[in-house]
Amino acid sequence: MTALAAQPWLAVAVPLAVALLVVVAGRALGAGVAWLAMVAPASLLATGIALLGGPHSGNALSIPWLVQGDTSIRVGVLGDGLAALMLVVVGVVALMVMMFSIGYMADDPGYTRYFALLALFSAAMAGLVLAADLVALLVAWELVGACSYLLIGFWYRKPSAAAAAIKAFLVTHVGDAGMLLGIALFFVATGDVSLAGLRSAPAALGTGLTTVVALLLLLGAIGKSAQFPLHFWLPDAMEGPTPVSALIHAATMVAAGVFLIARLEPLFQASATASGVVLAVGAFTALMAATIAIAQSDIKKVLAYSTISQLGFMFAALGVGAWQAAIFHLVTHASFKALLFLGAGSVIHGTGSQELSDMGGLAKKMPLTAVTWIAGALALAGIPPLAGFFSKDVVVAAVLRGSPLAGLTLLLASLLTAFYIARATRLAFFGTYRGVAHPHESRWMMTGPLTVLAVGAVFLGAAGPAIERLLLTEPEPIELGVAVVAVLLAVAGGVFAWWRYAGGPVPAEAAPVGLWAALKGGYGYDGAIRRWVVRPVMAFAGGAYELGDRATVDGAAEGIGRLARRLGGLLALLQNGDAQWYAALIGAATVLLVAAALWAGR
């Protein structure tokens, strides 16, 4: 353990080696390959635990990676309290997800590829949270994105999965490009790429450049964490296998944006503009995504928009400087949202459908799934004493102090949160079964992870003070007034949904019109992006190719060629077969060339 605390880079190297081994030995091991792959998240968890207990200094490792002339760009790792916490979260969730997947993916022909990618993802995610500098961070950041791309498109024969994969990569890559530029501007100003340097940069950069660098890095965080205006890839990402959604697109990778801003809090707090934008983006996204979540008919889409909304809560906290609160909510959210996704996976496994209208009454047929789901739902809704209540309370209280408007926005989003999760719970687990399959409880390999995560969803609230102390801040007491209001709102939202969906799906929602249709369609954002961004770019590229490249540029070149051939016809007149004439031409040409060379070289 002390060895791991001193050498945190092992949390990257071991999963990487495991991923390679899985590829090499995959066929020989058969189904057992999953157990080999689980060594990867186990090494993250072990390192994280070791770092929680051990000293947080003296374990930095930094190696020169790009060295030329006076430029020396190093990459390195550094295991501090925040990294330790993230490693534990990622390790636990990834272990549970892999275990769940043994059952969920049992019959898939891509079994080995699946576990190899999950091991690779563990390595990249470890690199992301341990990165000591922006280059190591960017490398890991893009590699988790590539794993996400490959796993969303895991069932690549399905056109919708292939389209969702490319969409996720491109939209987040827009953010990555901003990050790249931010890193470059910071590097030029200070000659440094270390995170420590960036945290203390505002003094050297000045307000203007600090704001620019912070906003560019924020663009990366917005893309990764699916915040407005780059939020629209995440709902499509649900095309991936459900355990992947739980791990990558709920608990860990999408939280990387929150992690990044938390890591760079001094930079963001030094710029009122940058932190204001973080707050506005977070509060707006939290509410917007919650309104969309209430109208979804696909259980995974409800959870996807819920994730966008909850990440918005975290961004809002970051915007007012309460980064420890944001990380606390990140931890509890990882637990209860991974639980809800795996619960949804269990339901999908049992019913063969993702549509809430095909479910109903599953509490009797899948009791363990139902109980654990309800624990997750109550935690998400912020009902005491479950984990989500505590973390959401510190987030909302901090945001209310910083900006009453944003705080009220979050309270409204809390109301909607309780509504949509109560709606999904009622439609899936209560009433009568409306589907055609014969749902049955999943095997222990799947319900076991649900149970573990449910324990987290119920009890993690108690870990709040410990987490805040780990992140070097004094724990705050519960703000009773905020707590009471928030709980009352949540109860109101939940009870209303419970009453409204008592008789199963509301028929009007099946063929939505007006506001409900707008909500269900995500306000038509996807279509607008397609119409105003994707199609114009493609049309421009096509037009530029036909008219610009072929007709004009190449046309000019070919035209010169034809012209030369005609001139050649004229010049052929010079070829009259008279040797003296040729000699005279050669002589004149030589004199001209030599004269030109002499003139030029004088």
Add this chain to the structure above:
Amino acid sequence: MPWLTLLIALPLAGAAVAALHSRVLSRPRVVALAFALAELAAASYVALTHAHAPLTEQLGGGYWRLTLDGLALPLVALTALLGVVAVLASWRVEHAPGGHFALLLALEGSVMAVFLAADLLLFYVAWEAVLIPMYFLIGVWGHEDRRHAAMKFFLYTFAGSALMLVGLLVTITSLQTTAMSERAVPATVQTLVFWLLAAGFLVKIPVFPLHTWLPDAHVEAPTAGSIMLAGVLLKMGGYGMLRVAMPLAPAAFRAAAPILAGLGVVGILYGALMALAQSDLKRLVAYSSVSHMGFVVLAIAVATPAAIGAAMLGMVSHGLVAALLFLLVGLLYERTHTREIARFGGLAAQLPVWGTAFTFAALAGLGLPGLSGFPGELLTVLEGAGPYGAWMALPAVGVVLAAAYNLYAVKRVNHGELPGEWTDLADVGSREAAAVAPLALGIVALGVWPALVLALTGPAAVALARVLGGGG
């Protein structure tokens, strides 16, 4: 042992044997492979033993001056590797194989001479000598419209090199020597010399708007021709800028740097947009070359030691990635006789090895960290932000477009349902895998450990940047 002369002579000797051999025996490809492997072994030996001190050779007291330093070594190694890959890629050539392999080896030897030349006249002769085998490879072994493409390739680059020749003649008369050195030409003629030389180099790279020979040449070229063309011939342009134009005309180069940077950025964006619009897979890869070489031109324009290192990284990376992509497209064409993207789909299921390699190559092409494209592009943007600041947003946009055209290609070729006509395609065989594997390994090795190139280029890059900074 005159190693550098050997590096040039070995492939040329192989060319002669392959040409003669085909009249006597029926296996010129075995001869070609043997010589290409011997060349790779020789290049590896030289690289390992002389990595840290420039090696020079002069035979006969005349123009045969050769040198191998940190700028030449990575490209010599790349050329030797791609020589083997190109031979393996053309294993099944049926039409006049003796001539094909002889030309391929002659091409390799000529390119080696370009990278090793330390004499302006030798450089010019080697430069022009490269054209001839490439012309015939495209014109004789190419596809439907091969004659036009070959002539276009020839005339375009010949026009460029004619201007380059005048530049070289002016240089030689003003310096009174043909030997390359760190001496610059007089200030009065620097601008003239620089742009005359640049004309030859920029056509070769190629830079917008001088690029339209490239897609035509690639589409019509046989696979081995495309591999050598994209892998090493384009690098001659970048190498010429660094080796010849910069030291001969440093002041003129400094004055031209913003223009070159602009050409680089335009190339990045323009190539990427054109790639996005293609319906022919090989043409798509060809335009992606324009985009990647745009990064190299931008790095050259920035011209700090690290940027010169980035340009070298970019050239070696593109050599590996473009060669892999053209190889894979060629393997697919051998099986399907089409390059029409719309006719593909779902190939990852039918051809798992080919499909995995294609996705891998596309990820390398979009500059994924861990693969070879990333370090060079990152370093280019980091160094470029010094002189050009927020303008680096444009190459950053290029990075997004690169992701778009690469992944759209993967989606349309690899994903979705397999069309009925391709249900009996055979996956990559062992001889083909032997060509794919070294490229893939090189892409990973360079991506993880870019010092493989940077450690070689360091001293030369510092020296070159000093020449630029030193005025004259």
